[in-house]
Amino acid sequence: MIRADALVKRYGEVTALAGLSFTVPAGTVFGLLGPNGAGKSTTIKILTTLSAADGGTATVAGHDVRREPDAVRRAIGVVTQGSGCDPVATGRENLLLAGRVHGLRGRAVRSRVDELLARFGLTGAANRLVRTYSGGMRRKLDVAMGLVHRPSVLFLDEPTTGLDPQARADMWAEIARLAGQERLTVLLTTHYLEEADQLAGELLIVDRGQAVASGTPERLKSELRGDAVVVELAPDADLELAGKAIGAIPGTREVTLAGRTIRSRVDHGASAVPSVLAALERESVAVAAVTVARPALDDVYLRHTGRSFAAAEEVPA
Numbered sequence: 001m002i003r004a005d006a007l008v009k010r011y012g013e014v015t016a017l018a019g020l021s022f023t024v025p026a027g028t029v030f031g032l033l034g035p036n037g038a039g040k041s042t043t044i045k046i047l048t049t050l051s052a053a054d055g056g057t058a059t060v061a062g063h064d065v066r067r068e069p070d071a072v073r074r075a076i077g078v079v080t081q082g083s084g085c086d087p088v089a090t091g092r093e094n095l096l097l098a099g100r101v102h103g104l105r106g107r108a109v110r111s112r113v114d115e116l117l118a119r120f121g122l123t124g125a126a127n128r129l130v131r132t133y134s135g136g137m138r139r140k141l142d143v144a145m146g147l148v149h150r151p152s153v154l155f156l157d158e159p160t161t162g163l164d165p166q167a168r169a170d171m172w173a174e175i176a177r178l179a180g181q182e183r184l185t186v187l188l189t190t191h192y193l194e195e196a197d198q199l200a201g202e203l204l205i206v207d208r209g210q211a212v213a214s215g216t217p218e219r220l221k222s223e224l225r226g227d228a229v230v231v232e233l234a235p236d237a238d239l240e241l242a243g244k245a246i247g248a249i250p251g252t253r254e255v256t257l258a259g260r261t262i263r264s265r266v267d268h269g270a271s272a273v274p275s276v277l278a279a280l281e282r283e284s285v286a287v288a289a290v291t292v293a294r295p296a297l298d299d300v301y302l303r304h305t306g307r308s309f310a311a312a313e314e315v316p317a
């Protein structure tokens with residue numbers, strides 16, 4: 001449904017995309033995961049015909065984004081990062097307008113709007129001004145507006161940023177349902193590892209405009225052998241010294257330091273913890289917390305980029 005081939009985009013000195021390629025089969029939720037500045041929004045802009053690539057090609061629903069932009073636009077729905085709805089109109093008015101923009105008229109647009117209001121649980125709030133809506137309700141209305149013309153591909157740029165956990169869970173359920181029951185193809189961007197893990201059938205991890213890993217979340221995680229041991233040091237502890245002490249423990253690998261946190265990988269996390277604590281004790285390094293975790297997407301990210309996701313977020317590329 002989507003094919004991107006060697007996409008390049010430059011903004012002056014900044015290379016936002018450095019030859020990005022991927023394909024998205026129909027009916028999948030495809031996640032583009034990467035820290036701020038990785039090139040996710042730029043990719044969406046190119047695929048939705050809002051921006052032209054400097055190199056490479058892309059097709060959406062079988063249409064070339066550069067040569068057939070009108071056909072692409074008819075086939076897609078787009079929900080951008082900022083809300084697209086009018087706060088001083090009602091939810092119903094916003095949806096009616098979106099429908100009319102797409103050429104729907106009369107009873108067709110009214111029944112489609114009622115259907116979407118019901119599906120997103122907004123019927124009771126349909127005649128209220130959007131400025132009285134919660135963040136989660138606005139986001140649902142945004143998605144409903146993107147679906148009004150029954151697109152076959154939906155682009156969601158960070159659909160749950162700023163939502164509380166309940167609203168985020170509701171949105172995840174709705175996105176999963178759209179793909180599962182209605183065969184809608186969804187491309188979403190996120191910088192929440194948990195969101196990518198929960199929602200995406202296929203995942204592409206992007207860093208600095210390039211693909212660094214792809215596959216199902218499960219497959220990406222299964223590439224990593226063993227458990228992650230994460231040690232958080234007390235505020236005044238010597239990070240370098242602690243890192244060396246942990247690195248010297250037999251069987252410990254992939255030791256990385258970020259902030260006050262030291263991550264390492266071992267075959268059996270629980271049995272490694274006593275030796276980790278003993279090694280730090282010998283060096284008089286004060287520890288705030290130790291956790292053992294099965295491989296998570298953060299570990300996948302670290303493996304492929306050499307940086308933890310949190311560290312990449314702090315220093316945008």
Ligand SMILES: Nc1ncnc2c1ncn2[C@@H]1O[C@H](COP(=O)(O)OP(=O)(O)OP(=O)(O)O)[C@@H](O)[C@H]1O
Nearest residue numbers: 011014016034035036037038039040041042043317
């Ligand atoms: N219009 C622009 N002019 C100049 N630089 C830009 C422009 N748009 C994006 N960039 C740069 O291109 C790079 C990729 O940006 P992009 O918005 O695609 O990243 P992103 O992965 O979507 O990040 P975020 O999660 O913050 O939205 C960044 O370095 C950004 O500063």
